[in-house]
Amino acid sequence: MAAIALAMLLPSLALAEKWAVIAAGSQGFMNYRHQADACHAYQIMLKSGVKAENIILMMQDDVAKSSENPFPGQLFNKPGNDSPDVYKGCKVDYSGDIVTAQLFLDVLTSNTTGAKGKVLKSTEEDTVFVNFVDHGGPGIVAFPNGPFLHVKDLSKTLKTMQSKKMFKQLVFYMEACESGSMFPDLQADGKILAVTASNGQESSWGTYCGDAAMVKGKNIGSCLGDLFSVNWMEDDDLGKLASETFRSQISKVTKLTNKSHVCSFGDKSFENEAIGDVEVEGAVLSETPSTDSSVDTRDIYVSQAFWAWQNVPEEMKSQAWTRFVSIINDRERDDQLFAKIGGKACADSQGPAECQKKMLDERSELKDMDCHYTLARAVHEHCPVSASHHATGGWNGYNMKFSQVLLNLCEGQEVLGKDLEQLSKIVQEECIQAKGLTEVVI
Ligand SMILES: *[C@@H]1O[C@H](CO)[C@@H](O)[C@H](O)[C@H]1NC(C)=O
Ligand SMILES: *[C@@H]1O[C@H](CO)[C@@H](O)[C@H](O)[C@H]1NC(C)=O
Secondary structure (H helix, E strand, O other): OHHHHHHHHOHHHOOOOEEEEEEEOOOOHHHHHHHHHHHHHHHHHHHOOOOHHHEEEEOOOOOOOOOOOOOOOOOEOOOEOOOOEOOOOOOOOEOHHHOEHHHHHHHHOOOOOOOOOOOOOOOOOOEEEEEEEOOEEOOEEOOOEOOOEEHHHHHHHHHHHHHOOOOOEEEEEEEOOOHHHOOOOOOOOOOEEEEEOOOOOOOOEEEOOHHHOEEOOEEOOOOOEEHHHHHHHHHHHOOOOOOOEHHHHHHHHHHHOOOOOOEEEEOOOOOOOEHHHHOOOOOOOOOOOOOOOOEEHHHHHHHHHHHHHHHOOHHHHHHHHHHHHHHHHHHHHHHHHHHHHHHHHOOOOOOHHHHHHHHHHOOOOOOOHHHHHHHHHHHHHHOOOOHHHOOOOOOOOOHHHHHHHHHHHHHOHHHHOOOHHHHHHHHHHHHHHHHHHHHHHO
């Protein structure tokens, strides 16, 4: 009684709350798995007792209703006859073309000028769980509309949240290629723990792909999940969260995610706390061991398109083949484009061929964030848009790996004898030229 009275007198002593922000960064049926992962995460949050009004979910929301979906209005995150429909009750707060990187940042920082709906209103007593799933590359992750999210903006946003005292603990699970590059400067005592699907130099993996994407007797025709996401969520589904610690989940998930290196960054001081305290107290669902149906994210478009060509009925073969070929062509164009950018940047160096090879293959560390941001923006704005990859700017799920080339150029400015302005011009010119060629070919 006394406590209640005190709480009424001092509203600031309100009980600690749990919050969750979940974002899927892609669109298109070929990216089915990201929205299935996101809705599954939503379900886990809800079952664990995070209040529905404290969960903010953003995704394009075009997959459940896609004409390609064999189960209209439903999404599945794992195969099987008893696979639950994760779309049922999955409440999407922001959908369609307003889902951008800026919106994600505005929601996190409670900026209601930018986000015209639910925003994170957590306090310094609260725990916050953030989950992002999508394509990425060194220093960047994709959103379904507008430009990518750059590491420098994410880093600034996390600092803003810290200074606005928006959490007691924040746990960020990120699934994307090279996602280990997105948290370069978390402090050991900053109360932020980030766990990523891969290190800064490798792909993450989709899973339940091809023949394995079978639900209730039908093949979905797209991968059902991503390996890291499915592994942590199926672990949560086992319902041991009240007692399981982050350290033990991370170590289990690291073992299961055996195609890439799960990494953790930042404040590990609460790794030994039970997950249920921060994240959830899961419901008990059936355990399905992950099968080895995983595909490197970079190759999912091409391998699914090939799978589709093999499996569609005869009358649809030629359409499926055309799609497969256009994906191959777009990949080749991107390979050539970034090779040319590297070549041109190296034109004035001592050994141009050797220099070009270095720019394409090297794995320099991202230091000059402003330079990298400028070049990555140039690609978004000026490079050809790959319709076969559902891209909205010059980046797509395949070519984001070449973000590393831009990074190498930035770190190599001295050797190349070129400043940012010159590099930026090269990227722009090559992009515009590649676009012109594409248009001529079509
Ligand atoms: C708030 O959101 C608007 C719109 O996205 C943005 O232009 C502005 O910079 C944001 N303010 C802060 C402080 O981040
Ligand atoms: C990775 O894990 C899967 C599922 O547990 C297993 O089938 C596969 O053999 C493992 N692969 C390697 C290379 O360890």
